[in-house]
Amino acid sequence: MAGSWQAKAQAGGMLLALLGWVSSCVTTVVPLWKSLSLDLNELEVWTMGLWQVCIAHEEGAVECRAHGSFLALPPELRVSRLLMCLSNGLGLLGALLAAAGLEGWRSCQDRPGLKQRLLLAGAAAFGVAALATLAPVSWVAYNTVLDFWDDTVPDIVPRWEFGEATFLGWFAGAFLAAGGLLLACSARSARATTAGHAARRGERQGLRPSRRPRERL
Structure with a gap:
């Protein structure tokens, strides 16, 4: 029963994290x-990302231009580039x-402790990736x-508003955190189940009667 719960939790966590x-x-x-x-030209919609600025026209055409110098970007965009790339790598x-x-997975089947450490390391990487996305x-x-x-x-001056990637990034961070x-x-x-099995095996071996031959008088 516990193994079934662990398998389902691992599958669900992996799916959410991926x-x-x-x-x-994508964000x-x-x-x-x-x-x-x-307001003066409702036929155009400007959008901005970490790498380029685009103009969407009413007829469906989209024109994009990459940002200039990295140092000329606002601080939040410069840091966001680095953190998002870090999040993707993690x-x-x-x-x-x-x-x-x-x-x-059939790897390391004879070393359950190593598999658990790998799983914890992957969960930690997903957790840090979530923070690197949400920040x-x-x-x-x-x-x-x-x-x-x-x-x-x-x-009268137009104001920038939230884009779709903002909400997608929040969902991405939440999924990464939940999966991790x-x-x-x-x-x-x-780990607790493995330790319990080892303890029970030790108890059974300790209670097993000794089979040494009796000494003759």
């Missing part, structure tokens, strides 16, 4: 972190480590709110 990792990669690439609609590392530690997305969202409600900017937590819980449960 979904979060893919969503984090890193797409130019949809911010959106801007011009997500890939966590997937490889956790996959090797799954119960259904930049929340920072950019916070600055967007501050700029939107800035009283020093005239009301499930994997960590299943690894801890597997």
